[in-house]
Every structure is written in C-alpha cells, then in structure tokens.
Amino acid sequence: MVERLLLVEDDPRLAEMLSEYLGQAGFHITVAALGAAALERLSGAQFDAIVLDLMLPDMDGLDLCREVRAKSDTPVLMLTGRGDAVDRIVGLELGADDYLPKPFQPRELLARLRAILRRRVRGQITAERSLHFGRLEIDTAARAVRLDGVQCDLTGYQFDLLLALAEKAGRVLSRDLLMDLVKGEHLEAFDRSIDVHMSRIRAAIEDDPKKPRRVITVRGAGYVFAKAQD
Amino acid sequence: MLRLYLRFYLALVASLVLFVLATVTLWHFTGGPMEQTGITLGRLVQNVLPPADSPAAEQQEALRRLATGLHGDVTLFDPEGMPIAAIGRSLHTPPDVHHEGMPFTLWSREHASYVHLADGRWLAASVPIGYSHPRFMFHAALALLALAIGIAAYPIVRQITGRLERLQRGVESLGAGHLTARVAVEGRDEVARLAESFNRAAGQIEQLVQGHKALLANASHELRTPLARIRLAVELMKASADPKLKSGLEQDIAELDWLVDEILLASRLDAVTDALATEELDVLALAAEECARYDGAQLEGKVVNIRGDARLLRRLLRNLLENARRHGAPPTQVRVAQDAGNATITVWDNGPGVPQTEFENIFRPFYRPSDARDRTGTGLGLALVRQIAHRHGGDARCTLMADGRSCFVVTLPA
Numbered sequence: 001m002v003e004r005l006l007l008v009e010d011d012p013r014l015a016e017m018l019s020e021y022l023g024q025a026g027f028h029i030t031v032a033a034l035g036a037a038a039l040e041r042l043s044g045a046q047f048d049a050i051v052l053d054l055m056l057p058d059m060d061g062l063d064l065c066r067e068v069r070a071k072s073d074t075p076v077l078m079l080t081g082r083g084d085a086v087d088r089i090v091g092l093e094l095g096a097d098d099y100l101p102k103p104f105q106p107r108e109l110l111a112r113l114r115a116i117l118r119r120r121v122r123g124q125i126t127a128e129r130s131l132h133f134g135r136l137e138i139d140t141a142a143r144a145v146r147l148d149g150v151q152c153d154l155t156g157y158q159f160d161l162l163l164a165l166a167e168k169a170g171r172v173l174s175r176d177l178l179m180d181l182v183k184g185e186h187l188e189a190f191d192r193s194i195d196v197h198m199s200r201i202r203a204a205i206e207d208d209p210k211k212p213r214r215v216i217t218v219r220g221a222g223y224v225f226a227k228a229q230d
Numbered sequence: 231m232l233r234l235y236l237r238f239y240l241a242l243v244a245s246l247v248l249f250v251l252a253t254v255t256l257w258h259f260t261g262g263p264m265e266q267t268g269i270t271l272g273r274l275v276q277n278v279l280p281p282a283d284s285p286a287a288e289q290q291e292a293l294r295r296l297a298t299g300l301h302g303d304v305t306l307f308d309p310e311g312m313p314i315a316a317i318g319r320s321l322h323t324p325p326d327v328h329h330e331g332m333p334f335t336l337w338s339r340e341h342a343s344y345v346h347l348a349d350g351r352w353l354a355a356s357v358p359i360g361y362s363h364p365r366f367m368f369h370a371a372l373a374l375l376a377l378a379i380g381i382a383a384y385p386i387v388r389q390i391t392g393r394l395e396r397l398q399r400g401v402e403s404l405g406a407g408h409l410t411a412r413v414a415v416e417g418r419d420e421v422a423r424l425a426e427s428f429n430r431a432a433g434q435i436e437q438l439v440q441g442h443k444a445l446l447a448n449a450s451h452e453l454r455t456p457l458a459r460i461r462l463a464v465e466l467m468k469a470s471a472d473p474k475l476k477s478g479l480e481q482d483i484a485e486l487d488w489l490v491d492e493i494l495l496a497s498r499l500d501a502v503t504d505a506l507a508t509e510e511l512d513v514l515a516l517a518a519e520e521c522a523r524y525d526g527a528q529l530e531g532k533v534v535n536i537r538g539d540a541r542l543l544r545r546l547l548r549n550l551l552e553n554a555r556r557h558g559a560p561p562t563q564v565r566v567a568q569d570a571g572n573a574t575i576t577v578w579d580n581g582p583g584v585p586q587t588e589f590e591n592i593f594r595p596f597y598r599p600s601d602a603r604d605r606t607g608t609g610l611g612l613a614l615v616r617q618i619a620h621r622h623g624g625d626a627r628c629t630l631m632a633d634g635r636s637c638f639v640v641t642l643p644a
Contacts, residue, residue, distance in 0.1 A: 011455045011459070014455055014458055014462070017463065017466065018462065055448070055451045079458075080451075081451035081453070081458075082447045082451055102451075102457065102458040103457035103460070103461045103483060104458060106461065106465040170511070170540070172514050172515045172518065172533050211522070211525070213523065216518045216521075216522045218515070218518045219529065220530065220532075221514060221531075221532060221533060226522065227519065227540070228519060
C-alpha cells in the first residue's frame with residue numbers, strides 16, 4: 001500500500017526536493033504551499049500523515065495544526081525553523097505527533113515519519129509507550145529498537161538495560177543502580193559484566209561504536225543515555 | 231529602608247504631638263485662661279453677695295437677684311456646709327466643705343456646680359457656672375482629638391502609599407521580565423496618572439519585545455529553510471558524488487546552522503528577558519553528552535544536580551569545547567564538581583592557553599586576540615558562555631590553575 005502524505009511547505013524548492021526524496025522512499029506526496037490550500041486538500045482526500053511547516057505566509061502552522069486536529073486524527077509531523085523550545089512544546093500540545101527542527105537530517109525525517117505511521121496503524125495506546133531519541137526509536141510494546149526504522153539486534157537483557165538508561169536519559173546511572181533496575185529473571189546478567197552488554201548495545205545502536213554518542217561512559221560514575229541526539 | 235507610608239505616618243504623628251505640646255505650654259504660660267475666667271466669676275459673685283455675717287434674709291434677697299432669669303436652682307452654703315439661702319430646690323452639701331486651696335475653684339458634683347468663695351462660703355447651682363477642672367478637661371480633650379486623628383489617618387495614609395507600592399511592584403515585575411505586567415489605575419490624581427503612564431510604557435515595551443521576538447523567529451525560519459534545502463540536496467546526490475565533497479558540505483551546513491543559532495541566541499539573550507525554562511539537570515550527564523561529540527574530550531567529576539535551562543547549558547558546554555578544539559590542543563579536559571552549593575565546570579586543554587592580559591577580553595563579543603592562530607568561529611562563543619552563566623545567576627571566567635596553565639571556570643548556583 002502506498003502511503004499518502006500531505007506536505008504543507010511554502011518554500012517551493014524545498015517542497016520539490018522533499019517530494020522527490022520522500023517519493024524515492026515510496027510515499028505518494030501532495031504539496032500545498034498555503035494553509036488554506038492545505039485545508040482544501042484535506043477536505044477533498046484522505047491522507048495518512050501531514051508534514052507541516054510551522055511558518056506559512058497565510059496562517060500560523062500551529063493554528064492549522066489545531067484545525068486539522070479538530071477534524072481528524074491524521075498524524076502531523078511539524079517542521080520548524082524557529083529555535084525556541086516553547087514553540088516545539090506548544091506544537092506537540094496542540095496535537096502534533098512529532099516535530100523536527102530545520103535543517104533536519106533527511107534520514108531522520110524518514111525515520112520519524114515511518115514511526116508515526118506505524119503508531120497510527122497500531123493505535124494510540126502503544127504510541128505513548130514508544131520512546132524517540134533522534135533517529136532512534138525504542139518500542140516498548142514490541143520490545144524492539146529501531147535506528148532509522150531498521151530493527152537493531154539486541155537480547156532481552158540488553159533491551160532492558162537500554163530501556164532503563166533511556167527512561168532516565170540525561171542522568172548518570174551507576175553500574176550498581178543499573179543492575180538493580182534490570183535485575184530479574186535474566187540469567188545472562190550473572191555471567192557477563194554490564195560493560196560487555198554495553199559494548200554489544202553500542203555495536204547495535206551507535207553510528208560509530210568507537211565514538212559512542214547515545215550510550216556514553218562517564219569515567220568513575222557510570223553510564224548516561226544522551227537526551228539530545230541530533 | 232523605612233517604608234513610605236511609615237514615614238508619612240510618623241511625620242503626621244510627630245506634628246500632632248508637637249501641636250499638643252505647644253498648646254499645653256501656651257496654656258501654661260498664659261496662666262490658664264479658663265481657670266482665670268472661673269476665678270473672675272467667683273470674685274464677681276462674692277462682690278454681689280452681702281458679707282457672710284449679714285442676716286439670712288438679706289442673703290436670700292441677694293441670691294434671688296443673682297438667680298433672676300437663671301433656669302435652675304441656686305443654694306448658698308456657709309463655710310460649715312449648712313445652707314444659708316436657696317432659690318428653688320435645695321442642693322446637696324458641697325462635696326469637700328473644708329476645701330483648702332485656690333479660692334473660686336469650680337466643682338461639679340451630682341448635677342450641680344459649686345464655687346468656693348474666698349470667705350469660705352459655697353455657692354451651688356444646678357446649671358453650669360464655669361469650667362470644672364478646665365486644665366485637665368482641656369488637655370484630655372486635646373489628647374483624645376490627637377489620638378482620633380492619629381488613628382483615622384493611618385488607613386488614609388496606607389491607602390495612598392499602598393497604590394504607590396502596588397505601582398512599584400508592577401514596575402519590578404516588568405523589570406523581571408513579565409512583560410504583561412500592568413497596574414490598576416485607581417483614583418484620578420498624580421499616582422493614577424503615573425500608573426497610566428506606566429501601563430502605556432509597559433505596553434510599548436511588550437510590543438517592542440514581541441516585535442523583536444517575531445523578527446528573530448522569522449530570521450531563524452528564513453535562514454534555516456535554505457539550509458534544509460542544501461542538506462536535502464546533499465542527500466539526493468547519487469552515490470556517484472564524491473563522499474569527501476559530501477561530508478565537506480555536511481560540515482559547512484552544520485557550521486552555518488551553528489552560526490545562525492549563535493547569532494540568534496546572542497540577540498535573544500540580549501533583548502528578551504524571558505524567564506528561563508528551568509528543569510532539574512545533571513550537569514555531569516550533560517557534560518558527558520557534549521564531550522561525546524568531541525574527539526579527545528575527557529570528562530571527570532561527580533553527579534551535580536542544578537536547576538537550569540538544558541538547551542542553554544548545552545550551548546555553554548559546547549562553546550567551551552569548541553573553543554578548546556579551535557584554539558587549543560587535545561586532550562580537552564572537563565571537570566564537574568560541587569563547591570559550596572554551586573556546580574563548577576572547569577575546562578582546560580593542552581594548548582598554549584590564554585595569556586593573563588586577555589582573561590577578560592576574550593569574553594567580549596567579536597573580540598579576536600591579535601595573535602589568534604585560527605580565525606574561524608563566530609567570535610560570539612565565549613561571550614555567550616558568560617551570558618548564559620549570568621542568566622543562570624552564575625559566572626564564567628578565565629583563571630590560572632595551580633600548574634600555571636589557564637582554564638575556564640563556570641559556576642552555576644544549584
């Protein structure tokens with residue numbers, strides 16, 4: 001099934017390039033340059049997701065997002081060139097499913113789009129149980145980890161370890177605390193040290209396992225899962 | 231600081247006290263005008279009456295003349311307190327028959343006034359003759375009046391200065407960055423006009439800042455959309471494209487993005503006094519994340535939790551690391567420590583360091599040391615470091631370490 005996307009972007013060249021890029025990835029793209037045109041398109045056809053620029057010449061992207069939300073539950077991914085965090089939060093509060101700051105990594109846009117579409121298929125309940133960090137998605141319902149939408153190879157214990165870290169992203173967790181957090185019926189915890197599991201996790205989810213950017217070692221303190229992974 | 235209402239009130243009370251004291255002194259030096267009136271009246275009465283040893287009938291006749299037209303009872307007593315003559319109802323015996331003291335003192339007892347004549351006789355009347363205890367009564371009345379004014383003035387003074395205080399709170403609130411702060415306009419006097427002017431000024435400031443914010447947001451959007459285009463273009467280049475060229479382009483994009491961020495952030499921190507979006511942060515974890523972005527950055531320290539804006543503090547750390555990468559030599563060392571409730575971040579590297587004469591200069595925006603090896607960078611990095619530290623109530627400076635090398639120290643209050 002070809003998924004249909006509505007791209008609301010006022011910059012014609014960016015819209016054209018995005019259409020090409022997302023088209024190559026197998027999406028069917030409809031472009032609207034103005035908020036009014038977007039609303040018109042939305043009333044005429046069914047879309048699987050909307051990619052929405054926050055700043056449009058004729059209306060505020062947030063207002064458009066609110067109107068879309070009032071009519072349907074089509075997932076919305078917001079693109080924003082504005083740097084302030086407040087707008088991002090407001091965007092999500094108004095019902096945007098995700099946001100990306102410009103200039104975004106095209107691969108990240110693709111990963112996030114696929115993620116919100118997957119969530120839509122599975123329903124809203126599981127949506128809240130999925131953690132997103134840049135291009136990385138930790139799906140707690142399916143107990144799967146995806147990088148750019150591609151599943152990573154992790155054992156159950158390693159998944160629990162990663163989840164424990166990710167749920168406390170931005171906090172340094174000592175090895176003892178980590179052991180406590182994931183202790184359970186996993187036997188493999190006893191025969192290998194936590195550091196070995198960490199290097200396995202890194203091999204699976206890091207772009208360059210030698211220069212980890214997601215699971216970081218803090219000498220003498222423990223591990224920290226990076227909160228910002230742009 | 232003595233509060234304004236208290237000063238007003240104290241001035242009022244002081245002037246009341248001064249007024250009472252002046253009146254009492256004046257009363258004293260004029261010999262008590264009301265007592266004098268009483269004495270004169272007593273003397274007149276005695277002069278009109280026949281002497282004490284004249285027959286009772288004569289005294290009765292004299293008393294009758296004295297009481298003509300007086301709508302009340304009058305009785306004359308001998309020095310022993312026995313009535314000699316009476317007009318109308320006979321009045322009570324004087325309360326203190328053998329009173330010794332000033333003659334012609336007036337007494338008031340049981341609805342009657344008594345005058346002690348110089349020869350010991352007493353004249354009593356059921357209507358007031360003069361003032362009894364005039365000095366005490368006058369002083370008491372004065373004191374009561376002063377007290378009444380003092381009490382009544384308090385709420386009035388409080389009300390007037392209360393408006394000033396509310397106005398002051400409004401100004402302070404605006405200064406603290408609450409641009410929507412307005413004050414209520416009460417009354418129609420100068421204070422009310424001041425409140426109106428304040429509201430007008432606050433409105434203009436809010437508009438100005440909103441305009442500035444909108445401008446920044448638009449500039450950010452306009453600058454980043456083409457960057458997004460370039461990034462997409464790089465991605466769309468087919469595999470045939472030179473990977474070195476591709477990564478070079480990626481780096482250029484990142485640098486431009488950085489530059490846009492830096493300039494916009496500097497102008498935002500300068501102009502907009504928004505409240506910080508603070509949250510509970512682990513400085514060590516934040517430093518670990520930022521150090522992971524740089525090869526050869528070594529981190530040590532222990533967990534220190536503070537309240538702060540994660541985005542700004544990331545920028546602070548990144549700018550320090552970037553500064554070391556550009557102008558220093560690896561490895562860059564970062565230490566996170568706790569010191570008297572503050573979080574301190576110390577950053578140093580293996581490079582030549584900063585000469586002592588430049589310790590302050592390098593924090594100036596767009597400052598470039600004359601001998602800088604590397605002229606890249608925005609010239610805003612360290613200025614932003616200090617601005618961000620200040621916004622968190624801390625400071626950033628360059629100092630010497632024990633081994634004589636220079637280092638950057640950022641202190642952030644918990």
